[in-house]
Amino acid sequence: MPLRTPDEYRSAVSGDGRTLYYRGEQIKDILLHPELRIAVDHAAIDYEVAEDPAHRDLTVAVDDAGEPYSAYYRLPRSADDLLQRSRLIELCTGLGGTMVTLIKEIGSDGLFALQRVLEGAALDRATTFLEHCRREDLAVAVAQTDVKGDRSKGPHQQADKDLYVHVVEERADGIVVRGAKCHTSISANADEIMVFPTRAMGPDDRDFAVAFAVPANAPGLSMYISSYGAGDRDAWDFPLSSRHKMLETLTVFDDVFVPWERVFLCREPELAGPLALSFVEYHRFTAVSYKLPLLDLLVGSAALIADMNGVAKAGHIRDKLTHLVIYAETVRALTESAAARAIVDDRGIAYPDPLTTNLAKYTFATQYHHALELVQDCAGGLLVTGPGAEDWASDEIRPVLEKYFVGAAPASDRLRVMNLISDLTARDFGGYHAVLAVHAEGSIEAEKMQILRAYEAEGPLAYARKLAGIT
Amino acid sequence: MPLRTPDEYRSAVSGDGRTLYYRGEQIKDILLHPELRIAVDHAAIDYEVAEDPAHRDLTVAVDDAGEPYSAYYRLPRSADDLLQRSRLIELCTGLGGTMVTLIKEIGSDGLFALQRVLEGAALDRATTFLEHCRREDLAVAVAQTDVKGDRSKGPHQQADKDLYVHVVEERADGIVVRGAKCHTSISANADEIMVFPTRAMGPDDRDFAVAFAVPANAPGLSMYISSYGAGDRDAWDFPLSSRHKMLETLTVFDDVFVPWERVFLCREPELAGPLALSFVEYHRFTAVSYKLPLLDLLVGSAALIADMNGVAKAGHIRDKLTHLVIYAETVRALTESAAARAIVDDRGIAYPDPLTTNLAKYTFATQYHHALELVQDCAGGLLVTGPGAEDWASDEIRPVLEKYFVGAAPASDRLRVMNLISDLTARDFGGYHAVLAVHAEGSIEAEKMQILRAYEAEGPLAYARKLAGIT
């Protein structure tokens, strides 16, 4: 069975009755909304690239029966599988103008986690669902972060139980769930929504220990798309955000029925933590993989604009570019290293080394804002005082701009690079990347906690004891 | 003669024939354009506050004849004058929602610089102009940064001489100037535009060593307003940027005639450096003064949202808040210290200590992006995945948001603070502040250069020699 075409994907997610809201209104067909359409087209890159013979080695895998399928859904068995997966993610994100496509990345992260953690019948159901996604070449979202209410309290302590998604009823044919998840990426344009618990849970949180999958048009499921970054935008002003967009939703489950064959976890709090953690182990590796084009662009755009400004040889500019290179290449080396140090579990499933993955993510997250400062420093104040697309389109005004915004390169090129950097670092698309750096796929504190947990302290402690002469 | 009212100011800058362009079109009356009008109303805060009895001590000075005038135009004679000036700037910027009003700050910075540097007839002309601005209670812009072309080359080395504003002709009644300045703040809604050289100049740059003032509607003067931050914006989504705006222009002098009484410097390259420097000494102090409300808001909004999220007592959150406090209060203490260490020159004019002013500015500039990270960390991903004003306005959607975005505070309050922080740190208004941190009133490199120049190294060098035993 062949992979889906981009248009097959587009058709699948449009007009299927899913309940979407955007900017105060219900949206009947996501493809017909000019802003939301951008996100669908962006996501379709994942399907487009699979059709490109130049990238077939990375994008398409073949199953035992000789059938091709999207390489995203290949269960990793080795360091090399993980490295290839990282390269595939990097490829698609690069084509996506630094914005990850995510429609198969996050879903497969979740599917692999189920394979590592579940047992028995639950594992069988998860395997069936993985094969379904692979065979149908689906776009799969993962809704993990509950809305949480007062974060100083656990799930069962909240005034309103619905602040964490939970099991309302167990029936013969399935379960009924209620509650809401937030920050759910690409759900509005996905085929399937998987739901994972957000954290480790104790016995009192039993009802909240639930994992399952539903189609995006499941009755009772409503998705409220964030209006962040809303509005028309011209491609001259916004070379990235006019073309590339990811949608996040508040994902509300209002007594949604889930048949048993799509239930992976139900009232088993002891598995909530392992499942959440295993998902994060894959997903944080996805994260650092998809950050690489963004880092390349920080370096490349800073070097390009410095050159166009005529300052590329100034000592302090070279110093700033060197810092950007160090940042980008340290994250890249750590990401590769996380794959190379893959751990293969006793089921034969490989996952990236958690310590190294978190080192990569932490390095990325904690130096990102400083990198923005460096790029902006290389570019200059014109990032926020320059002309707009309407000025450039004006036959009266453009000659003035051409005359006066010339640098060591023509104004037409220099202003394009300024706009690229402005979109990337100084407008809402830039703000989106910056907030994602801090929060997406786990906060900085979460990364630090994982690092300390994954670190093998025994060797260094014994070494210190030995050198101190303690017997 | 009384101070102008806000409406008198508004009238003065509207429909006076000034040549303005915005978003591809010429603007006949700045007051009639809904976006530009916001900038005029924002600037009018300077006039409003002068009418408020509560602030009269700070805002209004009295001349020898007992006539009141705007305290902005009081030539500083002491540390206390500078401290009062700083407080005044802080007051107006606080009312301006972290956006400086600037319409008297920058102009008076320039006027004071002329008083310190010029001699003889030029000084007399500058004094007359200062008295004019003070008496008429004017809004005065300063255009300093030339567009510069290839920045690896000096003014006279550029392919096109117009890339630096320069003297084209000296006539009996005045001079004719040509060229363009960029990043000119508040020029579009000012009464007067002062022009200063951008840097020290050598003998070959003679024609570029020019300083003067023209009314905003001078023939041949065209201002191209930046479209950065353009577009309608709802107050719920954008609590700051929907109300507060500053305009920057590309300011083109196309053979503009300036009568001699408004010419302060003409073909005197040896004074270009001192004038540029003296202006910067005042203006960088203005800058650190107007950053204080912004810093307070970073601390205040981070503490507020942490509390609303229910995480205010977490150790890592307290640590982040402490870092924000250290940042904000170090800049504040250094700013006060720059005033307290005022230097009074032999004309009896006080200026803030350059070393300390630059320490304050450097500290502000180099930690700003990290502070954004900390604020965003305290707030959470909802900064970029939350609902919009249209959602909130919907009777169908709002109850869902109220239910699910509750924290340790109601959703209505929590979302408002999220939007405040999003506007402040993660959208174009935030990008504007961030780029200004790096570039406005001098780059980070310029601050470092001034610090090294202002530092008195003799004492430490002698101390090192003495302790090393070198005789």
Added chain:
Amino acid sequence: MPLRTPDEYRSAVSGDGRTLYYRGEQIKDILLHPELRIAVDHAAIDYEVAEDPAHRDLTVAVDDAGEPYSAYYRLPRSADDLLQRSRLIELCTGLGGTMVTLIKEIGSDGLFALQRVLEGAALDRATTFLEHCRREDLAVAVAQTDVKGDRSKGPHQQADKDLYVHVVEERADGIVVRGAKCHTSISANADEIMVFPTRAMGPDDRDFAVAFAVPANAPGLSMYISSYGAGDRDAWDFPLSSRHKMLETLTVFDDVFVPWERVFLCREPELAGPLALSFVEYHRFTAVSYKLPLLDLLVGSAALIADMNGVAKAGHIRDKLTHLVIYAETVRALTESAAARAIVDDRGIAYPDPLTTNLAKYTFATQYHHALELVQDCAGGLLVTGPGAEDWASDEIRPVLEKYFVGAAPASDRLRVMNLISDLTARDFGGYHAVLAVHAEGSIEAEKMQILRAYEAEGPLAYARKLAGIT
């Protein structure tokens, strides 16, 4: 009554029967031990400088009766008093080769704290003791830090009660105390030892809430001098540490009797915290004042060696020097600001602004190690691979060194500066300074805690609420 001479001070602390141990042996007379003698001579700088007419304004105060006394013991009444005190401390530390003398600084910090916190008879006793110290021109140590045992437990939870100094018995004529303090600076060569509680205490810690003073030769008091930095050292190799030394002791109270007139606090846990805090408020200001010569020397020695190496004009060296200047001058400005923002309590006693004092201390402490890196970077590897005094003294070897260690300055000068920097940053004297930066007068965490406590958050919180539109 005149101030004591240096020799009167030396006599007073030698051979008075105090119980001292050093390097495994009891020391009968501190003046007769060549290593310990250095510390006494170093401390005597405080007395020497008072005899120098050039410094009399700073060093000598005059009481109501017209009698001169050491300005260290002047109870501060104003910002200017605090500023003068800071300058005095800076002066003596500068003469002390970056090592504070401390014999009056720390004692007066303690005495002032008692004046601010005590009431009634206890206050009277403290006042009498203050007058005694002032009149007799004494060297006074403060022992505050208990040895503490397991730091995860409070005083009364320790297995051995003696791990915090505590009251063993109350008698008609006084109290008996037992336990030990550590890190007690200059106690071995002080006249008097004051004891303060180390922290806030609860009702269960009643016995540990004790403050008093005893002479250094009190029966039952033993002082174990640290051997850190022990050994002969040549002045060519160690230009600083061969001349300047401070002693720390483990200070053991083995049922020491204290007459009531020298007891300031006895079993009043509610005052333990305020007293500890008030002492710290003065003492941390002392700390930042005495760090200034050290910071000057970091800048001065780095600039000097860069010049002697012939690299002073390299861009990266200028950048490093600029960072050192920024560091040193930010601490200086904040220290001055802490004095300028003095708070005068309702008793008319001035103390430095706690927020600003802690900003200064925090800035000093957290950038110190990086500053060492910069200084070492400017100097070069010769810091740890160079010749020694015995080489330089050899007529056979010195010519080789003179020939080959020449830079842009003669080898004789260059090697002296190398040795100065090596002593200052790369040997035990440097290690002493580095550890003090982190721990002395409160740890970095303690400084952060004080900053958050001293910060007035109401204004910023209200500002955030207002701008968010929350009513």
Added chain:
Amino acid sequence: MPLRTPDEYRSAVSGDGRTLYYRGEQIKDILLHPELRIAVDHAAIDYEVAEDPAHRDLTVAVDDAGEPYSAYYRLPRSADDLLQRSRLIELCTGLGGTMVTLIKEIGSDGLFALQRVLEGAALDRATTFLEHCRREDLAVAVAQTDVKGDRSKGPHQQADKDLYVHVVEERADGIVVRGAKCHTSISANADEIMVFPTRAMGPDDRDFAVAFAVPANAPGLSMYISSYGAGDRDAWDFPLSSRHKMLETLTVFDDVFVPWERVFLCREPELAGPLALSFVEYHRFTAVSYKLPLLDLLVGSAALIADMNGVAKAGHIRDKLTHLVIYAETVRALTESAAARAIVDDRGIAYPDPLTTNLAKYTFATQYHHALELVQDCAGGLLVTGPGAEDWASDEIRPVLEKYFVGAAPASDRLRVMNLISDLTARDFGGYHAVLAVHAEGSIEAEKMQILRAYEAEGPLAYARKLAGIT
């Protein structure tokens, strides 16, 4: 031919007539001097470990004839060879108490560089010399850094030509060289001294472009051992530096004759740069490999002392430990990655990826001083105020120390760990490590320069251009 035993090595370097000076005197036999002997015994670890069956896989290689030889001298052919080499260096340094042994590391770095750069007869000579070192199992130093004089000037511009080692004469049987190198590690106890040029050279520097090898007892060669860290030291006070020591010399060539078969480069300035660079490519990888035990000890000792102090669970301590882990493990991952990304040249010789090697080295060097702060913060002020070995040895004093320096562990253990950390971070051994972090194997600036040079900017530049829409 078997490997040498430790005693064979000791014999070889003692009493062979080499000209050594230390502390002002000529040293006839290095083994007979108690301080210098420590360095010989430390170096002998390299021979001891080769005798240990547990480490034979790492330490011993086998040649084509089946003869064993030291694995240090195996010319790397693959990533795995480099990884094994890194592990070997890490092993020996770990046994060396964080001090690298270096006697084969640095020499083989030099020998491999010759293999990569030379051609023809010079290459043959280098190969013969490599085989000699391998067969005889020798200790080989590399003298690279010239004393340099005024560093603002190049070699031929110095007032005294001898400030760079240079060719004085070419004779039929060899060359005569003169001049001095500094910072020459392990030369005093090596068998052979290789000399490399220090930098790229131009045509005017022809005489300085010289590389060769001489035995340590060559006539005219004098070595002046640095007295840094001199003096007896007790193992209780100095658990590391009493046992482990590396010697550096000023290495003076006073008309030393070198036969042609040991001359590798003579007056070929165009090869000076490539040779210097190739050596550095290997040697910087050696450096990051030997830093790993040091980093482990920073983490291990900080964690151990925090535990013994009873503060291991405090939030800020966990945060500091996490930072130390991140630091240590980032360097480790980058070091491994530098090996994994090995480049194999067209001669089949592998060398570590220069970009990644320099990332590792830069990360190590620029965070080292901050790491010291963190370790000292975890340990406490006792690092510099504690008792000494003579106190501990006293039956009168030790019980007092045992009673009062107890923590959450007995005083005997806690003080040992304090001394370990003091030796490691706060005394001269610590200063040695700190200065080496900044300067050894290339300065921080040199690392930055290599990173920018090794970075492939074309991809990122093209990506920026494409996204900006520049065709």
